[in-house]
Amino acid sequence: MKALVYTAPHKVEVQDVPVPEGRSGAAKIKMHYCGVCGTDIGIFAGKHPRATAPLVLGHEFVGTIEEIQDGSGRFAPGDRVVAYPLLSCGECLACRTGHPHVCKSLKLIGIDKDGGMADCAWVDEDVLFKVPDTMTDKIAALVEPLAVVVRSLHQARFDVLNSTVVTGAGPIGVLTAIVLKHSGASRIVISDVDQARLDVCKDLGLETVNVRDTNLVDYINETTNEEGVDIVFECSGAPSSAAEMTKLCRIGGTICMTGIHKEERPVDLRDMNFKEQLLIGSRVYTKQEFEMSVAYAQTIAEDLEKVVTQIVPLSESEGIFDMIADPAVNTVKVLVDCQA
Template sequence: MPQANRRVLVRSIDDISLEEVPVPQPGDNELLVRSRVVGVCGSDTHAALGHHPFIDLPYRPGHEVVGTVVAVGAGAGEFAPGTRVIVEPNLYCGRCAQCRSGRYNICQELKVFGCQTPGGMADFFTIPTGRVHRVPEGMSDLEAALVEPLATPVHAVAKAGDLTGRTVAVLGAGPIGLLALAAARHAGAAKIVVTDLLESKRERAVRLGADGAVRADAARPADEVRGILDGPADVVFDCVAREQSMAQAIDLVAKGGRIIVVGVGAPGPTPIRLDLVQDREIRIEGTLMYTADDYRSAVDLIASGAIATDAIVTATYPLEDAGKAFAASLDPEHGKVLITVAGP
């Protein structure tokens, strides 16, 4: 076992480095895991830019992690050394009303591994045994690295209710938007339109199964969306979560429809047309992270082959090039960017 443990430290988007710390030791009911692949999330880049409302700088990222168990603490014998695992990073109290009702994703005391605590963008990390899932046999590391980001849209789609035969608009064709497209299609949506500013992203969305893609800054995007859907959208998934996207969502959703806010909004107030929300009985609902059921659904969806991993993952970097990986994630032409540690 090496004595040194490289771990990514983010002070700002221009100051991302490797710090060297001791290899941690697993405590009771904990696992020591060696990282294999770690995703760079939009939340990571927002935090690095100083824009994330719930992550303070400096921080040590890595919540989208695939790794291999190398040692187990007392009481953590369910996962033997050599087992490949994926991290479910929500660290919840288990005591509050939300946890007791099974909605631990909105725990009153929620912390997120790799956001409010040091994460898995490192050679080694420890994690409670209840916060990992086994990687199924035959699933590659790159596929497994998409389970965590896919679980968020899976949870959002579940929030939207039965999508069978319904029409859907997805705002934003980044990794989460593309995965929301896949999750909505899998849930039975009849027609799906994606909006984005970039032509390359719109083209990628169509290749991945969208019935159409519309320029987010078109003169009348809602009219174009309605033209493709043959009417307004029953459900809108806002994966951008900005004033402009919320205005667009309200403009194109059907009367009595739902808007599911998936993206992380900027700090502070966001103006919306409350007169239209009231008059059209529009339901706007937030969605945060996921639960184990969403994780299992995401695993099954990826295992089914419904997710085009090669089209969504557009770049990989070694751990020592974490700064380059963050920069690539900020490039709007990229999809999902991954960091390899021990290698697939």
């Protein structure tokens, strides 16, 4: 079968690889689409501490069940499914106390074992969720990153009519703004340095700030009578956002760390003391939040459609990371068509 294989830092290849062997309690899935995640970009760059070549990439996938070995009866061949890709140990403190999504040794499909950028894959039945008949494959491929956002709103204790700033208009930032829009936020400001991504946000009816041209802290102070917003969702992973996020947030407000910072960042802890702000982390999602996202995706499908900016055939995907890195291409969310 064909698969996109990470072979070395800055190198991926479309290869003919053996079809994985089936196992009891698993389903063989014919892959339709698989999304490219920021984690995949990190793997390609050789910066992911666990990913080891050769590795079939991809953990944001949708496909159709072709075969089941020793199944439970919950699924049947022909069912379209998405997969909860987290692999927990079941033994550490997090797992023992009901938080397996932040397992001490958390692993993921597509990082610690072969993923979904392939013709097919065998996936354990107990992590599969059926896709509604009315949902397109394109929308279903966004369920996993959407679950990241659902988790972050839960972590931030978002409430209707909260005012918000989203720093970073990458896929997670744009999805965060979309969910806030449909959840009743009174104001959503999204910032980035990439005007093409901000133009997508404008098309979604969002308030945008290009921080190449406008100081975000000054903008928020001017438009809030220097009070700040209720919740800041930091989705960029950029050092400038870490430095500014306490300035954007009001007294008693919340800062939710949705983006992953790969290095230590300076943060104004005095602001947090004097303004009694809450800083909270958000990593991935629970299995329940993933299931919620399957149903929720269909209700906001019209906006989700606008997030997918390119679909690349698997057969032509060796240059996909160079394409994403090219500012002239204007990508937000890129999918791989695994059957093309």
